[in-house]
Amino acid sequence: MTSKVDAPLKSSPSDQRGWRRFALRGDVILGLVLVLPGVVLAILFKLVPLLRAAWLSLFETRGFEEPAFAWFANYESMLRDPTFIAAFRNALLIFATLPIWIFVPLILALLIFQRSPGWKVFRAVYFLPYMIAPIVVGIMFRQILAPDGPLNAFLRMAGMAPLAIEWLNGADSALLSLVAVAFWSFFGLGVLTYLSGLATLPEEVVEAARLDGAGFWRLMIDIAIPLIRPVLGYWTVLCTSGMLIWMFPLIYALTRGGPGSSTMLPEYLVFTTTFEFLNRGKGAAIGMALFVFVAIVSAFVVRRMYMEGKGAAQ
Amino acid sequence: MSVPAGTALAAPRDRTVPPANLRSWGIARWLVTLALVIVAVVSLYPLIFTVVNSFKTRAAFAQDPLGFVADITFENYVDTFFRMNVPRLLFNSVVTTAGGLLLSTLAALFLAYAVTKLKVWGSNFIFLFIIAMLVIPSQVVIYPLYETILDLGFGGTYQGLILAYGAFGLPISTYMLAAYFRSIPGELIEAARMDGAGDLRILFQILLPISTPAIAALSILNFVWMWNDLLLPLVIMGGSEKTTLMVGVALLSGQYDVSIPLISAGLIVALLPVMVVYFLFQRQILSGAVAGAVR
Numbered sequence: 251m252t253s254k255v256d257a258p259l260k261s262s263p264s265d266q267r268g269w270r271r272f273a274l275r276g277d278v279i280l281g282l283v284l285v286l287p288g289v290v291l292a293i294l295f296k297l298v299p300l301l302r303a304a305w306l307s308l309f310e311t312r313g314f315e316e317p318a319f320a321w322f323a324n325y326e327s328m329l330r331d332p333t334f335i336a337a338f339r340n341a342l343l344i345f346a347t348l349p350i351w352i353f354v355p356l357i358l359a360l361l362i363f364q365r366s367p368g369w370k371v372f373r374a375v376y377f378l379p380y381m382i383a384p385i386v387v388g389i390m391f392r393q394i395l396a397p398d399g400p401l402n403a404f405l406r407m408a409g410m411a412p413l414a415i416e417w418l419n420g421a422d423s424a425l426l427s428l429v430a431v432a433f434w435s436f437f438g439l440g441v442l443t444y445l446s447g448l449a450t451l452p453e454e455v456v457e458a459a460r461l462d463g464a465g466f467w468r469l470m471i472d473i474a475i476p477l478i479r480p481v482l483g484y485w486t487v488l489c490t491s492g493m494l495i496w497m498f499p500l501i502y503a504l505t506r507g508g509p510g511s512s513t514m515l516p517e518y519l520v521f522t523t524t525f526e527f528l529n530r531g532k533g534a535a536i537g538m539a540l541f542v543f544v545a546i547v548s549a550f551v552v553r554r555m556y557m558e559g560k561g562a563a564q
Numbered sequence: 565m566s567v568p569a570g571t572a573l574a575a576p577r578d579r580t581v582p583p584a585n586l587r588s589w590g591i592a593r594w595l596v597t598l599a600l601v602i603v604a605v606v607s608l609y610p611l612i613f614t615v616v617n618s619f620k621t622r623a624a625f626a627q628d629p630l631g632f633v634a635d636i637t638f639e640n641y642v643d644t645f646f647r648m649n650v651p652r653l654l655f656n657s658v659v660t661t662a663g664g665l666l667l668s669t670l671a672a673l674f675l676a677y678a679v680t681k682l683k684v685w686g687s688n689f690i691f692l693f694i695i696a697m698l699v700i701p702s703q704v705v706i707y708p709l710y711e712t713i714l715d716l717g718f719g720g721t722y723q724g725l726i727l728a729y730g731a732f733g734l735p736i737s738t739y740m741l742a743a744y745f746r747s748i749p750g751e752l753i754e755a756a757r758m759d760g761a762g763d764l765r766i767l768f769q770i771l772l773p774i775s776t777p778a779i780a781a782l783s784i785l786n787f788v789w790m791w792n793d794l795l796l797p798l799v800i801m802g803g804s805e806k807t808t809l810m811v812g813v814a815l816l817s818g819q820y821d822v823s824i825p826l827i828s829a830g831l832i833v834a835l836l837p838v839m840v841v842y843f844l845f846q847r848q849i850l851s852g853a854v855a856g857a858v859r
Contacts, residue, residue, distance in 0.1 A: 278684065278685070280682070280763055281678045281682045281684030281685075282684070284674035284675065284677060284678040284682070284684075284763075285674070285675055285678045285679075285684060285690055287670070287671040287674060287675075288671040288672065288674060288675040288694060288734055288738065289675075289690065289693070289694070291667075291668075291671055291727065291730055291731040291734055292693065292694055292697045292731060292734060292735075294712065294716075294727075294731070295709060295712065295713075295727060295728055295730075295731035295732070296697040296700045296705070296731055296732075297697070297700075298708075298712055299700075299705035299708035299709040299711075299712055300700050300704070300705050300708070302705075302708035302711065302712065303704065303705050303707070303708045306707070306708060358600070358603065361596055361599070361600060362600075366593075366596055366597055366600055367597060368597075368600075371604075372600050372603075372604055373850055374846060374850060375604045375607050375608060376603065376604070376607055377842075377849070377850060378607060378608070378611070378842070379607055379610075381788060381835075381838050381839065381841075381842045382611070382792075382835050382838070383791070383792035383793075383794070383810055383834065383835060383838070384792065384794070385792075385794045385810050385813060385814050386792075386810075386813060386831050386834055386835050387610075389813065389814075389817045389827060389831055390610045390611075390613070390614050390831060391610065392817075393613070393614075393617075393824055393827075393828075394609075394610055394613060398629065399629075399630075400609075400613060400630050403630050434606070434607070434610075438607070442850065446851075495701045495703050498703060498794065498795055499794040499795070499810075499814075502794065502814065503814065503817065517701075517703040517704075520703060520704065520706065521703070521706065521795070524706070524707045525707075525799070530707055533707060534707065534708065537703070537704045537705065537706075537707075538704075540703065540704050541699075541700070541704040541705075544699060544701055544704065545699040545700075548698055548699045549699060551698060552692075552695055552696050552698055552699060555695050555698075555739045556691070556692050556695060558739075558743055559691060559695070559739050559742045559743045559746070560688045560691055560692070
C-alpha cells in the first residue's frame with residue numbers, strides 16, 4: 251500500500267470534479283460532524299478567551315471587588331506604568347540578540363551538514379537541550395549561575411575572576427543570563443530546522459563539494475544559503491515570536507522578573523499583574539498589547555502554513 | 565573535484581589549490597571539530613551537573629558542590645518521591661498529556677479529512693480559521709482561558725487541562741495532517757469508495773495507517789510541549805493534587821528548606837520521560853520531521 255504513496259500525485263482537475271460530485275452526493279452532515287470538535291475547541295479555548303480578554307481589558311478590577319466599566323483606563327495606566335515600559339524595552343534589548351539566534355545555529359548546521367567527524371552525535375547532543383522542559387532548564391541554570399556555582403568556578407580557574415559576578419543579581423547581567431539560557435535551550439531547534447532545509451539540496455552537488463573540502467564553503471554561500479532562504483526566514487520569524495512567548499518558565503525559575511524589573515518581559519507581566527496583583531483588567535490590557543505583537547509576527551508563519559496546506563482554488 | 569553537469573549555478577572556482585592551503589584545511593578541520601566539541605560540552609554539562617548532584621548527600625554537596633560524587637546515595641530520589649508525591653504527579657502528567665495528545669490528534673484527523681478529502685463547503689476557510697489560532701498564545705489569554713474553563717465547570721480537573729492542551733495543539737496537528745493527506749492520491753480513496761467503504765472506514769482503515777509518519781511526528785511534537793508546559797497546568801491546576809510534574813518541580817524548587825541535591829533529583833525525575841522518548845524516537849525526531857513543524 252505504501253508503494254502507492256511513495257509518489258504522491260497532484261490531484262488533477264478531473265479529479266477535483268469527481269470529488270465535487272461525491273461532496274454533493276455525500277452527506278454534508280458528516281462533514282459538519284467531523285469539523286465540529288476541532289472548531290468548537292478552537293472557538294471555546296482560543297477565540298472566546300481572546301474576546302473575553304479584549305472585553306475584560308475595558309474593566310477596572312481591584313482584587314475581588316466588582317469590576318467597573320472604565321473604557322481605556324487600563325490602557326492609559328498601562329502606558330504610564332514604568333514596569334510595562336521596562337518589559338517592552340527588555341523585549342527590544344532581547345531582539346537585538348537576534349543575529350546570534352539566526353547565525354550561530356546556521357553555522358553549526360553547516361558544520362554538521364558538511365559531515366564533520368561524529369556529526370550524528372553532535373546533532374543528537376545539540377537537540378537535547380530543546381527536549382528539556384524550560385522550567386527544568388531554568389532551575390538547572392539557577393544553580394549553574396549561582397555566585398559559587400560551576401560557571402564562576404570555571405571563570406576563576408581560567409584566570410577571569412573579575413568576570414565571576416552574581417549573574418542573576420545585576421540588572422544587565424540578569425537579562426544577559428536570561429537570554430543566554432534561552433538560547434541554550436532553543437539553539438538545537440534552529441540547528442535541526444536548518445538541517446531539514448539543507449536536506450533538500452541536490453545530492454550530487456553536495457557530494458562533489460564535500461570531496462572538495464575548500465569548495466564546500468564557497469558552495470554553501472553561493473548555492474545553499476540562497477536555497478534555504480525560506481528556512482532562514484521561517485527560523486527568524488519563529489525566534490522573533492519565541493522571544494515574546496518562550497521565556498515565561500525561564501523567568502519564573504531564574505529571576506521572577508528581577509532585580510527590579512530588569513528581566514520583566516510582557517508575557518511575565520501579564521501573569522504577575524493578573525495573579526499576583528489581582529489586577530485582571532490591566533493584566534488583560536497588557537495581554538492585548540502583547541497579542542498585537544505576537545499576532546503580527548506569527549501571521550507570517552500562518553500564511554506560510556496556509557499556502558502549503560490549502561487545497562486548489564475552489 | 566569536478567562539479568557535475570547541471571550545476572552551472574556554481575561560480576567558477578580557482579582550481580589551482582596550493583598544498584599550503586590543503587595543510588591549513590587540515591588545521592581548519594581540527595578547529596571545526598574542536599568548536600563542535602565545545603558546543604557539545606556546553607550542551608551536556610548542565611544535565612551532567614544535575615545528574616551528579618542528584619546522587620550526592622547534603623553533606624557531600626556542601627563540601628564539594630562542583631566535584632564528582634564520592635559515594636552515591638539514592639536518598640534524594642526517595643525524598644523527592646514523598647516531598648513531591650512523584651507517583652501522583654507522574655500519573656497526572658501522563659493522564660493530561662495522553663488526553664491532550666489524543667484529543668488534538670483526533671480532532672485534527674477529523675478536520676484534516678473533512679477539509680482535504682470531503683471538500684466540505686468553505687474547507688479552505690475552515691483550515692485557515694484553525695491554523696490562524698496559532699496567533700493566540702496561552703500567555704496572552706491565560707486568565708480569560710481559566711475563566712472559561714471555570715465557567716464550563718472544569719476548574720482544577722483533568723478535563724479542563726486536557727481540553728486546553730487539545731485546543732492549543734490543534735492548529736499544528738491539523739496543518740501537518742492536512743498537508744500529509746493532500747499528498748495521498750485521491751484514486752486510493754475513490755477505489756475504497758467503489759468497494760463500498762464508508763467515510764469513517766476510509767479515514768481509520770486507509771488514511772490512518774498510511775499517515776503513521778505524520779501522526780508520529782505530531783505526536784512527538786505535542787507530547788514534548790504538553791509534558792513540558794508550565795503555564796497552563798500552573799494556572800488551571802495550581803498546587804492541587806491534580807497538578808503536573810512540571811508544576812510540582814517549580815513549586816518544590818521555590819521551597820526554602822529544599823537542598824540542591826533534592827531539587828536535582830526532582831528535575832531528573834521530571835525530565836526522564838522526555839529523555840526516554842527522545843532516545844526511543846531519535847530517528848524520527850532528528851530527521852527533521854518534527855523540527856520543521858514547531859510553532
